[in-house]
Amino acid sequence: MVNSKQIESNRSPVAGPVLAVIMAIIVEAMFFGGLISAYVLAAAGQVEWPPASQPRLPVSITFTNMLVLLFSGWTMWQYLKSVKKGKPSNYLQITIILGFIFYLVQGYEWFRILLFGVQTSHSLFASFFYTLIGLHGFHVLIGLLLLIFLWRYQKKGGKNLYNYSLAVGLFWFFVVALWPILYNLIYLN
């Protein structure tokens, strides 16, 4: 073996993990894009939307909850800035807590509505409601797991902290940004 180290001069300015997450977000965006356009088209074809028989959705609690989630986006951003300076701050833990609050409140609402007797099979509206909100919830959960993974990585003193936190952060921003769109379409229609 003469020289087994690769000379890596040809790197794009974006690090591998970040690039990978950007690609994943594009796929995710198209995935939700498909669902959302299906929803919009379905709603456009109905005389009354949501159908009169459906219980009203809890608009104001959800709105407050949305503010919590948006705020967690801001704290994540603060965290990223601190990592860039080389002094990771506690904003990460705050983000995780805010994320959990959102997740629990939203999950509680989701089940409560289920208990009111709105079942998936009752109407198209209910089908969409559970699917879209449920899928978003699933993504929040993944985001939270990633944030916790990041926290552990930071505690272990991992060397690649900036790239990993940027990658996780981008995913979190995606999850946060998706919510107002869903809220607007489903709760406020």
Add this chain to the structure above:
Amino acid sequence: MNTHKKHGFWHRYFFSLDHKDIGFQYMLTIFFMVSIGGFFAYVFRMHLAFPDMKVPLFGLVTNKDYNMLITNHGLIMMMWLALGMLLAVAGNFLIPIMIGTDDMAFPKLNKISYWIFLLSVILMIASFFMPKGGLGVGWTLYPPLSVGDFGYNTPYKSFADRFFTANTFVLLAIAFEFTSLLMGGINFFVTTLNKRAKGMSLLKMPMVVWMINIANLLFMFSVGPLVAGTFMLLLDINVGTGFYDAYRGGDPLLWEHLFWFFGHPEVYVILLPPLGILAEIISVNSRKPLFGYKFILTLTLIAAVLSTMVWAHHQFVAGIDPRAATVFSIFTIIISLPFAGIILAYIATLWKGDLRFTLPMKWALGAVALFTLLGGFTGLHLGASVFDIYAHDTSFVVAHFHYTLFPTVIFGSFAAIYFWFSKFSGRKLNQTLGNLHFWLTFIFFNGFAFPLFLLGLAGQHRRIADYRQFEFLMQDPLPLYRKIATISAVILILSQFIFLFNFIWSLKRGKKETEDNPWQANTLEWQTSSPPPHGNFKVYPVVNYGPYEYNRPDKDKDFTPQNEI
């Protein structure tokens, strides 16, 4: 010689992180899937030509069997063979070594991608054995048929009754396979952007690396909505939502949109990697630079964008607004222009070249000829909604897509295998058997697919198991055409055993490949040993030349390896 120590069976076939091993794992798995898909084709083709016959190795084909056979044939060939071979196998074998690096950006992710792929294969096979039998709704899985009697109207079914059905298992298999391909695709993309050898600018990358990546991007862009659609279909079947149920305000056509928004780009996802493979082979074997590298790239990008805007040409008959049909017709016809341009560039590469009719070159030329003359050309006709409304759901369409898929997927893969086999295995394939395989495949593929055009124009339906009540289909010469197609198909399938034997035998006993660069090619994989060591290169290459600099006036030999100083 192999410098790394020999690993055991489990390591090589299951736990390896080496991109070449993982490529090989994918390849073997796909060979397995194709043999099932091919066997199904043999059975239903026999049934079409000789109804009521007890098909050897199968028995009498009932209508239900027939539906199950064509559905799974289509699914296996499109989803596992075509996508798997051209994205996962080609990407794994070729990308790292051709850009001069040791492995993928995320080797572990690569291994997990393969495991998920394997899981999808297992789910797919399991679907054949569900209590109610395999799936028989056509590979396009249109609801309400694909929701079957699991929908809202039969609420007494238990969850297990709904879950343990071919419908659920096939949808899960597809979802897992796409997950695997997406993970692979992200890996390929990051590898290509971040791990190129020193000196390899984007425009010095071999065309096949570009093509696989563009195909991957197109796949990633178009697959999301289909995954969403698949998810909704799963919910309709298993928890009783009503997305596709017109009775509750849902819309079965929604599926067709989501499916074909992916389905049409998919055919370009399938087409681009073979086009890249052909570019390599044609340029090496004409000893000339690839004509119009940037021109080909630009056209490919244009075609990729356009391909997301033509999907509704699959729905001309399903009842779309005639004004929309016109727009989609026009786009469909426009999209053939970039591909015509690319094919012309290949012909210009051949022009006045110092042609070498090696085996890979034969496959490549065969692919170009069949794809252009019969596949693309007939697609143009189908793109015009006036003609399509007549030809849709006849075997004209079946002939069309076999003339597009077979040359690209099958001929393209064989071209690649005959071209790169000795590089990756260190042994040569037998040439006599190779030639026999090529000619038999070429002749009998035409023998199988061409009669389908004539049958289709005469009105033979697609997806109809028993057509005998239609008297016009029983008149001469149509039965003869059906028999020619079937007998050719049988010979075509049998000829593949020649390849299988050659492949396995050469892997163990074939003549040793003594040269690193038997084709005198420029790209980097030929500048390392055959087979390449673990990590691909002993000394990592530094790139100074483009991939296609054949016959440079300032050099005495007719090729210039990319890493020459």
